[in-house]
Amino acid sequence: xxxxxxxxxxxxxxxxxxxxxxxxxxxxxxxxxxxxxxxxxxxxxxxxxxxxxxxxxxxxxxxxxxxxxxxxxxxxxxxxxxxxxxxxxxxxxxxxxxxxxxxxxxxxxxxxxxxxxxxxxxxxxxxxxxxxxxxxxxxxxxxxxxxxxxxxxxxxxxxxxxxxxxxxxxxxxxxxxxxxxxxxxxxxxxxxxxxxxxxxxxxxxxxxxxxxxxxxxxxxxxxxxxxxxxxxxxxxxxxxxxxxxxxxxxxxxxxxxxxxxxxxxxxxxxxxxxxxxxxxxxxxxxxxxx
Amino acid sequence: xxxxxxxxxxxxxxxxxxxxxxxxxxxxxxxxxxxxxxxxxxxxxxxxxxxxxxxxxxxxxxxxxxxxxxxxxxxxxxxxxxxxxxxxxxxxxxxxxxxx
Numbered sequence: 316x317x318x319x320x321x322x323x324x325x326x327x328x329x330x331x332x333x334x335x336x337x338x339x340x341x342x343x344x345x346x347x348x349x350x351x352x353x354x355x356x357x358x359x360x361x362x363x364x365x366x367x368x369x370x371x372x373x374x375x376x377x378x379x380x381x382x383x384x385x386x387x388x389x390x391x392x393x394x395x396x397x398x399x400x401x402x403x404x405x406x407x408x409x410x411x412x413x414x415x416x417x418x419x420x421x422x423x424x425x426x427x428x429x430x431x432x433x434x435x436x437x438x439x440x441x442x443x444x445x446x447x448x449x450x451x452x453x454x455x456x457x458x459x460x461x462x463x464x465x466x467x468x469x470x471x472x473x474x475x476x477x478x479x480x481x482x483x484x485x486x487x488x489x490x491x492x493x494x495x496x497x498x499x500x501x502x503x504x505x506x507x508x509x510x511x512x513x514x515x516x517x518x519x520x521x522x523x524x525x526x527x528x529x530x531x532x533x534x535x536x537x538x539x540x541x542x543x544x545x546x547x548x549x550x551x552x553x554x555x556x557x558x559x560x561x562x563x564x565x566x567x568x569x570x571x572x573x574x575x576x577x578x579x580x581x582x583x584x585x586x587x588x589x590x591x592x593x594x595x596x597x598x599x600x601x602x603x604x605x
Numbered sequence: 606x607x608x609x610x611x612x613x614x615x616x617x618x619x620x621x622x623x624x625x626x627x628x629x630x631x632x633x634x635x636x637x638x639x640x641x642x643x644x645x646x647x648x649x650x651x652x653x654x655x656x657x658x659x660x661x662x663x664x665x666x667x668x669x670x671x672x673x674x675x676x677x678x679x680x681x682x683x684x685x686x687x688x689x690x691x692x693x694x695x696x697x698x699x700x701x702x703x704x705x
Contacts, residue, residue: 348700355703358704358705359704362704505703506699509699509700509702509703510692510695510696510699511691511695511699511702512650512691512692512695513652513653514652514653514654514655514684514688516691518699518702520702520704524704568653571652571653571654572650572651572652572653573646573651573652573653573655573656575649579649581649
């Protein structure tokens with residue numbers, strides 16, 4: 316371990332040196348360049364539509380199954396008995412169960428929680444922060460005298476599955492209000508997505524932009540476009556359901572970075588960024604992944 | 606006879622405990638590594654491999670293997686520093702990776 320770590324250290328030092336050389340050669344960019352989420356979204360979507368000309372826009376939410384024929388074939392067989400069905404059953408039962416004060420989850424959401432998942436994450440003006448779907452569910456619980464749930468799995472994933480199911484087919488419609496704090500949160504999410512992390516020195520973009528559709532060991536890398544549309548997912552590797560935050564946290568570990576706390580601002584912001592990039596892509600969750 | 610005495614003295618010098626690492630040195634190395642790792646965690650820059658090396662260092666310390674503890678702690682220290690350097694470097698360069 317120690318010897319290999321030493322090798323890795325030299326490799327990282329070399330990579331950092333190369334990056335610095337490239338940085339020196341690249342044209343200088345203003346650090347305060349204008350934050351323009353809509354221009355970013357158009358560029359990212361155009362990139363993926365050009366990269367995968369045979370993938371329908373509405374199919375991008377299916378991730379690796381949209382871009383790899385063999386995986387799609389396996390997925391269709393899996394979907395004969397979707398592995399998230401038990402979670403949906405649990406979620407529906409939990410959704411209907413009243414809190415101790417007699418109120419329900421439905422009382423906390425627009426339209427009683429039906430068909431609103433595509434509008435999360437949201438920027439909350441009162442807190443000046445991004446709130447994920449799971450954060451909204453936990454806020455609902457706390458405001459009604461209940462304890463918050465684990466935001467990554469279990470009952471939370473089941474409740475998120477119910478809300479996703481009611482939004483199936485509805486395109487992501489993430490709003491970034493004209494508020495400098497919202498734009499800053501979006502920009503920090505973008506920074507997280509493009510920043511190299513962990514001992515392996517890779518970013519989210521390192522896997523989910525240009526290499527999307529390629530194989531990394533046993534996995535087909537999903538395109539960043541639509542990457543959260545199937546959440547929450549039953550992931551075979553976990554053997555259970557997980558929310559967007561669980562998936563992002565797992566990505567952190569895979570780069571050999573120490574994962575942040577599940578409700579960390581950085582995770583919420585990157586979810587905000589990625590969901591905004593997918594505006595127009597329909598929700599397909601709950602989903603399944605290898 | 607004199608040669609034998611010099612030989613024995615040489616052996617004694619070579620085996621002096623002062624030449625081996627001490628528990629205090631191992632503890633100091635681990636404390637330095639832990640401080641650097643705490644700084645990396647605070648900067649949201651920590652690597653899992655740093656924590657693995659720190660765990661190895663603590664185990665070696667508990668087993669009385671001071672040299673091993675110091676080697677692992679130094680590895681953890683180096684990785685913790687590199688992880689913070691990586692985060693600082695990325696703050697300056699992430700925009701260069703943005704697809705346009």
